[in-house]
Amino acid sequence: MIILNNSIKVEFFEGPKLVKDNLQKIEKSLDLFFKEFSLSKIDVEVGFATKSEMKNINFEFRNKNKVTNVLSFPEKEHLSKTNKCIGEVIFCMPILQEESVKYEKKNLDHFQHLFFHSLLHLIGYMHDKESDAILMEQKEIKFLSKIGISNPYS
Numbered sequence: 001m002i003i004l005n006n007s008i009k010v011e012f013f014e015g016p017k018l019v020k021d022n023l024q025k026i027e028k029s030l031d032l033f034f035k036e037f038s039l040s041k042i043d044v045e046v047g048f049a050t051k052s053e054m055k056n057i058n059f060e061f062r063n064k065n066k067v068t069n070v071l072s073f074p075e076k077e078h079l080s081k082t083n084k085c086i087g088e089v090i091f092c093m094p095i096l097q098e099e100s101v102k103y104e105k106k107n108l109d110h111f112q113h114l115f116f117h118s119l120l121h122l123i124g125y126m127h128d129k130e131s132d133a134i135l136m137e138q139k140e141i142k143f144l145s146k147i148g149i150s151n152p153y154s
Contacts, residue, residue: 081124
């Protein structure tokens with residue numbers, strides 16, 4: 001599955017039913033994200049991993065021996081704030097679905113939150129320092145509200 005226009009290219013490799021069933025909604029949200037952050041380009045590959053695959057990827061690239069919900073890999077040239085959103089995102093859908101139940105969130109809302117959180121990483125936002133985390137969360141909350149998703153941190 002692919003979302004493609006003049007400035008946006010997002011390819012979902014073996015996307016789950018959740019993505020297939022909501023591709024138009026995700027595309028509309030991507031268009032808004034593109035405009036909201038004044039981007040010149042979005043070129044992202046999105047993959048999906050099992051729990052064991054995600055645990056291995058997390059260990060290999062982050063030296064964390066545990067499974068996680070999503071990982072973002074910005075293109076090396078774009079490791080600071082940029083107006084280009086280029087890189088790769090990998091989801092672990094079983095973890096995302098468990099979190100949706102645990103935190104009483106709709107699967108699509110949680111997916112979109114994590115997707116746009118990941119895209120913010122690809123354009124240079126981080127949350128390693130408290131001040132950076134606050135800024136990133138503010139950007140997320142503001143954007144998510146524009147696509148009908150309530151504050152995921154409350």
